[in-house]
Amino acid sequence: MIDRRLLTNIDWMLACLVLAICLLGILNIYSATTSYKIIGSPFYIKQIYWMTFGIGIALVLCTIDYHLLEDFSFWMYGFILVLLVAVLIFGRRSMGATRWLNLGLFNVQPSELMKLVIIITFARFFNNYHSAGGMSVKDVLPPLGILAVPVILIMKQPDLGTATLVALIAISMMFYVGLRWSTVVSFVLVTIPMFWVGWTYFLHPYQKNRVLDFINPERSRLGSGYHIIQSKIAVGSGGLAGKGFIKGTQTQLRFLPEQHTDFAFSVFAEEWGFVGCLVLIVIYLSLVLWGLNIARRCNDRFGSLLAMGVTAMLFWHIVINMGMVIGMFPVVGVPMPFFSYGGTSMITSMVGIGILQNISMRRFMF
Amino acid sequence: MRQKRFVREIAEMKQRTILLSFVVAVIFFVLLVRLWHLQILSAEDYRNMSENNRLRFVPIAASRGAIMDRNGTVMVSNQPSFSLAVIPQEVKDKDALLDQLSSLLDLDRAELAERWAKSMGRAKYYPIVLASNISRDQVEIIEENRLRLPGVDIEMKPVREYKGGIIASHLLGYISEVSEDDLNSQGFSDYNPGDYVGKNGIERSFESELHGSDGGRQLEVDARGRVLRTISESNPVVGNSVVLTIDSTIQKKAEKAFGEQAGAAVAMDVNSGEILAFVSNPGFDPSLFSGKMPPDIWKSYLEDKRRPLENKALTGQYPPGSTFKIITALAGLENHKIDDDRTTVNCTGSYKVGTSTFKCWNKKGHGTTNLKKSLRESCDVFYYQVGGNVGVDHIAATAKKFMLGASLGIGLKNEKSGLIPTTEWKQKRFGKRWIYGETMPVAIGQGYVLMTPIQLASMISTVANEGTIYRPMLVKRIVDADGKTIKAFTPEKMGSTGISADKFKLIKQGLYAVVNEPGGTGGAARVGEIKIAGKTGTSQVVKLRDSKQGTPYQYRDHALFVAFAPYDNPQIAVAVVVEHGEHGGSAAAPIAGRIIQAWLDSKKPPQKTPMPQSDDDEEEEDGQQTKEDVTVKGTND
Structure with missing residues (x-):
């Protein structure tokens, strides 16, 4: 059973920050969807269901010592890779991309799971990696290999947003572990031609359009640039x-695209103004800093890496989504954690919070 | 307890959380700066953009198709009309606006408010029509005050114009605003409040052809409703036009022939069933239904004893009176109760059945009467005898061969079926046995027998062409806006009577005598240069013991006349019913004559022939009977 001492060590700060964002999100979804014709439960009610379900999962995760994850990490990695391949072969097509896999009872998005699994895998990998003084170019090649396989598979779906996120999470963790300056420089030098290769061979026309629209939104006022302008x-x-x-x-005249999911923040910004945004950003910033704090306080390398990875995941979601909504990044389908409507995003983020809470609760236990 | 290794690495990592926290804070700060830029520095620009950012869909009503007569003369078309519309979402103060509008335009405020309330709940930013058919002066006033009336708009819509006024009003029908019930029902998904829909006549029956499909413009407008630009546009598709079988000249002359009298007339092409004239008198002004019906006119329509709103040619069911003797005579011939003109009946002026006495209209009696004489002079006793010999069911069987007692499927709403009684029908309807004495009134087209003017026309047409029943046809073609035929209707033979031509010949000889021989009851139908054959009829409205001068209008008998021409080569069949016209020979026959004259004129257009004035009325009084135990009732609906 769960150790009594754990309960006294519950990280209330973490719980409150997440709950605050969730509640603001539900309020915002309510407003964003009042102009919708809805059959069945309204979106905000469904979001409450998802939140409750997510909190339940997070609580269950807290009871299991996160060190167990270390033992299963490579198995999980392999399993998700198999699913990613399966998705390309058997996946359900929706909106021009194949991301979902029907497992009979429910549909899963293996690429979404990969965000969590890459964190666990990297934490496991770097736990026993000699990196004192920073990793050399040779040192980063094995982890980059571990990263490249799922990223390429996800880009094949095609899901540029998730692929980017998985890569950003992993690279953030590598920074955390430590990189030599020479490694960073060579990394940048190699990345530029890779972008060119990716642009020419991997990006789909709609993705190229989004990038071009981002650079110049006036390029297609009524096309994909329309979303950014609106x-x-x-x-x-x-x-x-x-x-x-x-x-x-x-919002109410429905000029915004996907206003309850990816563009939920722009609904919030319109209705609550700069003051509201400031409040929300402060809460998000606190959450990220608190995550880093958990990573810092953790006494074992695996736990610290894990906490850092989860924090990086949340951070990149927030930054990319907000950047997209305010026209700083191209439109990629990245939701705002706990804030955008959507079960998948809610569960993934809540699992992350469960892991963070798990680590935070056990910081004194050695 | 896990082994603690990589102590140095862990220490380095923990050190980095400070750096990372700093980086995170900086990035969030950048986001905030960007938000500051958007929401504080450029707020006004974006607020203006959001206010200007209003897309609106403005529907463009499709022009309704025209209705033309057989010669391409336009009977119904469109003219522009303006209506006052408002976009509720753009109005800040509804009450103030309504006050302004009602005082500026002199409109009823309550009515505006009611129409506003009724149209709420439709799509956002969709204009609501508050007043249709406003005058050009009112349009000017709105234009002048446009800036003080945000959200107010003027819509131009084509409006129905009925060229002939009340001419053919029942046939053409009318359009009016689509009702709420219609909007909520199936098949009206393309309609919006304020749209017009055919409610009666051809306008209704051919709604789907005439309506066309509305187009629209996707506009970007500013908060004041000023159009910034057109984003997309779809053109309305003009409705198709309907080409009738009606000849508008004949129609006009036929209506004129009725004068002030109430009644109906149908003129039909004997060899195709095409209807050349379709009259129900008096008419109404169809254009009033698409605008605002003046209450006094509406009241006068409702209170007029002559029932102008009723389409009598289609829905009027009249006892056919002596015109039905054609059927009884054919039933006699078919059942060998009459062998050509050699069979005679001695008319003494009355006919006794048990305790009842059935009178002939000629109290002195017609003496020895054969088939031809019986038709010519409309002897009732001859038909009491024949009817009694044949029996009601055999009369009905002959009537059925003419497809009487069922609607003819002319294609307009509410077509009535008339009634041909049988013993079985009486049993079912009243649960009573048929009484022998009830057959006598039926034999002379009284009693339970009812026919519509269309059925009368169909009957006489079938006699004229000796046995073919054509479906009465009102529409010849559907043409598109360019005049290209989309659908053409061809004459449809509904059936054949199966009665031999020689029997028809005997009847026709009698009908010729009615109009052309001395003693004939239909001489008033004669027109100079054409041989007409016909049959008069007078049908009782109520039974009166003493028919005297000064019978109140509503109790006077209906006058009927059915005719065809030319006698040798029949081409046109006409049926005329004059409600309360009293005598078929004097009231109905001249109208039939004029219709035939009009048809003759239409054959040779350049010549102008004077209207025939044949007022040599010959008295006829058929169907006057007295009896104790038999009720003869004539109905007029």
Whole structure:
């Protein structure tokens, strides 16, 4: 059974920050979907279900010592790779991409699971890796290999957003472990031609369009650039104090694309203004810094790496989503953790929180 | 307890969390700066953009198809009309706006408010029509005050124009705004409140052809409703036009022939079933239904004893009176109760059945009467005798051969079927046995027998062509906007009577005598240069013991006349019913004559022939009977 001491060590800070974002998110989804014709449960109700389910999973995860993950990490990695291959062969097509795998009872998105598994795998890998003084170019090749296989498989689906995230999470962890300056420089030198190769051979036309639209949104006012323009109008027109709850014209007149999922933040920015955004960003920043704090406080290398990986995952989601909504990044389908509507995102993020809580609770146990 | 290794690495890593926290803070700060830039520095620009950022869909109503007569003369088309519309989401103060509009335009405020309330709940930013058919002056006023009336719009819509006014009003029908019930029902998904839909006549029956499909414009407009640009546009598709079988000239002359009298007339092409004239008098003004019906006119329509809103040619069911003797005579011939003109009946002026006495209209009696004479002089006793010999079921069997007692499928709403009684029908309807004495009124087209003017026309047409029943046809073709034929309707033979030509010949000789021989009851139908054959009829509305001068209008008998021409080569069949016209020979026959004259004129257009004035009325009084135990009732609906 669970150690009594663990309960006293529950990380309330972490729990409260996550809960605060979830509640703001539900409120925001309610507003974003009032103009929708809805059959069945409204989105905000479903989001409450997902949140509850996610919290349940996180609680269950807390009871299992995270060190067990170390033993299963490579098995999980292999299993997800098999699923990623399976998705390319048997996957369910939706919106031009094959991301879902039907497992009879439910559909899973193996690429989503890969975000968590790459964290565990890298934590396991670096736990026993000699890296004092920073890794050399030769040192980074094996982990880059471990990373490249799933990233290429995910890009094949094609799911540029998730592939980028998986890579960013992994690279963040490598920075955390330590890199020599020479390694960083050579990394950059190699990446530039790789981008060219990727652009020419791997990117799909719609992805290229998104990148080009990002560089110049006026390129297609009514095409994919439309989303960026409308989102910027929504955010900008919010002003200092916002237009008020359920009063955002961009939202209620449905100028925003996917306003309850990927563009949920622009709904929030329109209706709550800069003040609201400041509050939300402060909460998010606190969450990320607290995650890093957990990584710092953790006394074993695996746990610290794990905490850092989960924090990196949350951080990149937040930054990419926000950057997209305010026109700093191209439109990629990356949700805002705990804030955007969606079960998959909620569960993945909550599993991450479960792991963080797990580590935080056991910081004194050695 | 796990072994602690890589102490140096762990220490380095933990050191890096400080650096990473700093990097994270900086990146979040950058995001905040960007938000500051958007939401504080450029807030006004973006707010303006969001306010201007309003897309609106403005529907463009399709022009409704025209209705033309057989010669391509346009009977119904469109003219532009303006309506006052409002986009509720753009109005800040609804009450103030309504006050302004009602005072500026002199419109009823309550009515505006009601129409506003009724249209709420439709798509956002969709204009609501508050007043249709506003005058050009009102349009000017709105244009002048446009800036003070945000959200108000003027819509131009084509409106129905009925060229002939009340001419053929029942046939053409009318359009009016689609009702709420319609909108909620299937098949109206393409309609919006304020759209017009055919409610009656051809306008209704051919709604799907005439309506066309609406187009629309996707506009970007600013908060004041000013159009910034058109994003996309789809053109409306003009409705198809309907080409009728009606000849508008004949129609007009036929209606004129009725004068103030109430009634119906149908003129039909004997060899195709094409209807050349379709009259129900008096008519109404169809254009009033698509605008605002003036209450006093509406009231006058409802209160007029002559029932102008009723399509009498289609829904009027009249006892056919003596015109039905054609059927009884054929039933006699078919059942060998009459052998050509050698069979005679001695008419003494009355006919006794048990305790009942059935009178002939000619109290002095017709003396020895054969088939031809019986038709010519409309002797009732001859038909009491024949009807009694044949029996009601055999009369009905002959009527069925003419497809009477069932609607003819003319294609308009509410077509009535008339009634041909049988013993079986009476048993079912009243649960009573047929009484022998009830057969006598049936034999002379009274009693339970009912026919519509279309059925009368079909009957006489079938006699004229000696046995073929054509489905009465109102529409010849559907043509598109360019006049290209999309659908052409061909004459349809519904059936054949199976009665031999020689029997028809005997009847036709009698019908010729009705109009052309001395003593004939239909002489008033005569027109100069053409041989007409026909049959008069007078049908009782109520039984009166003493028919005197000054019978109140609603109790006067209906006057009927059925005719065809030319006698040798029949081409046109006409049926005329004059409600409460009293005598078929005097009231209905001249109208039939004029219709035939109009048809003759249409054959040779350049010549102008004067209207025949044949007022040599010959008295006829058939169907006046007295009896104790038999109820003869004539109905007029």
